[in-house]
Amino acid sequence: MRSILTFLLLFTLISCNPKVDKARLTGSLQVQSISFPNLDPFSTRISHVKEDTLFFLDKTGGTLSKFSLIDQSLSQVELKLVGDFWPSKMHYISVDSILFFDGARLLLYRDRGADQQTFSIFEGLSELEGAVYAEYPYEPIASSLVYLPNQKSVLFYFAKADAAKKRIFASYSLETKTWTSLSVYHPAEFDGVALDYTTFPSVAVEQSGFVFIYSISPTISSYSFETAEQREVPISSFEGKQSAEPQTMRDSWDQAYFQNWVLTSPNYLKLLYDPYRQVYYRISQEALGKEAPVGEDHYTFLLRNRQLYLTVLNEKLEVLGNYSLEKGKYDPSHAFVFSQGLWIPDAPELMEKEAVSGDVISLGE
Template sequence: MRRSTFLFLWVTIFFSCESKVDGVKQEESLRIHSLSVPELDLFSFRISHVKEDTLFFVDEAGGSLSKFSLVDQSLSQVELKLVGDFRPSKLYYISADSILFFDGAGLLLYRDGGADQQTFSLFERLSELEEDVYAEYPYERIANSLVYLPNQKSVLFYFAKADASKKRVFATYSLETKTWTSLPVYHPADFDGVALDYTTFPSVAVGQSGFAFIYSISPTISSYSFETAEQVEVSISSFEGKQFAEPQTRRDSWDQVYFQNWVLTSPNYLKLLYDPYRKVYYRFSQEALGKEVPLEEDHYTFLLRNRQLYLTVLNEVLEVLGNYPLEKGKYDPSHAFVFSQGLWIPYAAELMEKEAVSGDVFSLDQ
């Protein structure tokens, strides 16, 4: 497959809490090189975790753990013997003798090659949070892998409901005390009094001393510091035109035509990642598309080929370092991840080679 290194650098950045033009604090440039993962398929990224330069993933039955080196592309596998009928849907590789799994209702800490296993029921003491958070159950699909906080030995979960009252949206579950702690983190101020429903979920990235999150319908990036227990919100515009999408508060009543039009005419903030090697955040976003899908063309394919995708790079205090339009129709950032060489972004499925998962590595010149 031909590897295009096409990339335009857009040097005019919109930045401020009020989404006004303010100028670039620091200018960076990107280098790109291709990286293919042979003999793996996209399933490998569904139940996976990247730690340093290794991709860890398990099969659906949880019968084996595979370790794939992103540097020398070596692959090894070890057998897992998870207790009972535990079937993982997420994992976090803590260390060689400690792996954390999630199955939708509970956690399993797998230690010493399976000789020591500890299970945690997330529902046993969840009632302690009922006055603090929106919903009665935690939602984990806020990142590709579990959002584990090593310093606190706890897992971060999101809570949401179609409720206009002001409640907290994040809580941690401690593996040491088996207790829940809600955090003073709320919907961005843009959505005060708005009953955001279950279709509006964040993308979360854990930084050095806290975490940041975005919603798919808003240019606002919210960050929370564990040190100060404060939430900060900054509105970052990566493109001109429409910045906010209509909140999905009545989606149950939307017909297919209305929903497809909403997708076409709405900006989309896809994913937020943190890079601990370069101490920057990456945000993927798409501008609204002012075109109609031709009757003879597939809706998804049309969007892929025509919507402009942007990669925005920010420092740890959410100042814009660079904003980069990416080649249309080439990338699918849903399974992007960070390792020592940079940010890896896979190609769109229709561009994938059959024998490998392919993508490009983007690295900052520093």
């Protein structure tokens, strides 16, 4: 079962600057290739992009690297994390405040390590009993921690194979060390459906709330911090099959079935918010509709043949443009936004070069 879930995860894996004028699309995208030869593809998995800087940790968590996405300069700072803390994710809040996560604890690292505070997220989970689906949060919903700056809290997703209607998000406050469940639910199309962890949500946060998608559905859901209301909008990006069969807890986890399901289903891979242009980006793929030839790796076959789409939406979730991306090139799992636009990395499995490379996509104005 672990190998099957790992196989599926491969398909969903990946602010404070003044805002520029809202995007005015001209019907085309500007694409500029860019490489980062100073970056090791395997050293940037624990990372976070803030403004025009990529922050990432080495595999031991002992060194924080700061990489400028503009001039590609690289500097490093030694970290001395308390105790046996081995981070798996991070969020760079400010020059004097970094948040780390190790799967069970949060660590707030301040004053260059002189002030460190740990939070055990499991200790207060009883506060959520009966309100959310799962006993523990499902952590792989983003490539870095989903931090809510206005509330000084971290957002977690809770879901399990349960047909009852329960809440799916809760936030953990760094100020009060308490949990708060949010009035957010599975989209209405999944009422009474016992969704399993293969749902794969992607979350994008902005000032007034957050927006999320499921990998199996074209519906985009938003939640307002001010009104505590949820809104759902179905957004099509391509013709043909729009939704994938919901995955539930099955008697048999057959790998051949899931390989076929991935290849023949649409997939909504990534949702990002661009604070510079005040737009959302959704990257999705239409159903491939065919199986991999005998003997060919299913994942590589999908990367080479899938058709990706970039859908651009304003803050009201109105479509500004929908664009097909170059086939057989990208891995959107670690895409991010910075001042120059949306950067989508190349799939390393398809590249002969070892350097981190990809394209910066900007909107016509």
